[in-house]
Amino acid sequence: MRRGGIPDIVIRRLPIYERTLKQMLSAGVTSISSEELGERIGVTAAQIRRDLSYFGKFGKQGKGYDVARLAEEIAHILKLDRQWDVALAGFGHLGQAIAHYRGFEPNAFRIAAIFARNPEHIGQQVNGTVVLDEAELTPVIREMGIKIGIVAVPAAAAQDVADRMIAGGVRAILNYAPVILKVPESVWVREIDPVSALQSLTYYLDNGDPSHDGRAAPVGESLATEAAGH
Numbered sequence: 492m493r494r495g496g497i498p499d500i501v502i503r504r505l506p507i508y509e510r511t512l513k514q515m516l517s518a519g520v521t522s523i524s525s526e527e528l529g530e531r532i533g534v535t536a537a538q539i540r541r542d543l544s545y546f547g548k549f550g551k552q553g554k555g556y557d558v559a560r561l562a563e564e565i566a567h568i569l570k571l572d573r574q575w576d577v578a579l580a581g582f583g584h585l586g587q588a589i590a591h592y593r594g595f596e597p598n599a600f601r602i603a604a605i606f607a608r609n610p611e612h613i614g615q616q617v618n619g620t621v622v623l624d625e626a627e628l629t630p631v632i633r634e635m636g637i638k639i640g641i642v643a644v645p646a647a648a649a650q651d652v653a654d655r656m657i658a659g660g661v662r663a664i665l666n667y668a669p670v671i672l673k674v675p676e677s678v679w680v681r682e683i684d685p686v687s688a689l690q691s692l693t694y695y696l697d698n699g700d701p702s703h704d705g706r707a708a709p710v711g712e713s714l715a716t717e718a719a720g721h
C-alpha cells in the first residue's frame with residue numbers, strides 16, 4: 492500500500508520513531524545519531540535515513556538529529572499535533588477495556604463517542620462520554636465530524652458497523668474483529684488480530700519438548716532465576 496508514493500511500511504515505522512524519540516527526550520537525551528536511534532529500534536541507520544528522506548531533510552550530515560525537533564516533525568507528519576476524536580463501536584469485554592484505556596488521550600486520541608447494542612450498556616458513562624445506542628451511529632459520527640472508528644463488535648456485526656461508520660464520514664478504522672473488512676479505497680483499515688499473531692508465533696516454537704529447541708528452555712529458565720533473585 493502506498494500513500495502519495497510513500498510505502499505504507501514507512502508510515503507504520505514513523506510512530507515507533509516518534510515514541511522512541513519522546514522516551515529519549517524524557518530521559519534527557521537531546522541529540523542522537525541515526526546509528527543510535529536504529530540500535531534502539533532494531534532497524535539499520537540507513538533504513539532510518541531512507542524513511543526520513545521521504546519527508547525532507549532532518550538534521551545535518553554527521554551531526555545527528557535534534558531529538559525534540561525530530562519528534563515534533565514526525566508528530567506533525569502523522570498529524571498528531573492535534574486531537575483526534577474516535578468513535579468506538581462495541582462495549583463488551585474488549586470495548587469496555589478500550590473505553591477505559593488511558594493511553595489514547597496523551598497520544599492525540601479521544602474516545603469521543605461509544606456505541607453499544609446491549610440496553611444495559613446504553614446510558615453508561617466512561618470518562619464523561621455517554622454510551623449511545625448503536626442505531627445512532629451514522630448520524631452521531633456525521634454530526635461530530637469523527638474520522639476514526641474502532642470496531643470492537645462480534646465478527647458477524649463488524650462489516651455492517653464499518654459500513655455505517657463510513658457512511659457517517661469515518662476514513663480510518665482500527666478493526667479488532669477477526670474479519671477482513673471490505674472498504675472503499677478512500678478508507679484505511681488496520682487489523683488488530685491477536686489470535687492470528689499467536690498462530691504465526693507458534694510456527695517458531697518446538698513441539699513442547701524443551702530439550703528439542705536450544706533457545707526455548709534457557710530463556711524461560713533465566714527469567715525464572717531472575718524473578719527468584721529479586
Ligand SMILES: NC(=O)c1ccc[n+]([C@@H]2O[C@H](COP(=O)([O-])OP(=O)(O)OC[C@H]3O[C@@H](n4cnc5c(N)ncnc54)[C@H](O)[C@@H]3O)[C@@H](O)[C@H]2O)c1
Nearest residue numbers: 581582583584585607608609625643644645646648667668
Ligand atoms: N476480548 C478480547 O480480548 C478480544 C481480543 C481480540 C479481538 N477481539 C474481538 O473483538 C470483538 C469484541 O470482543 P469482546 O470480547 O468484547 O466480545 P463481547 O461479546 O464481550 O462484546 C461484544 C459487544 O458488542 C455488542 N454489539 C453487537 N453488535 C453490535 C453493533 N452492531 N453495534 C454495537 N455493539 C454491538 C454486543 O452487545 C456486545 O456488548 C470480537 O470481534 C472479538 O473477536 C476480542
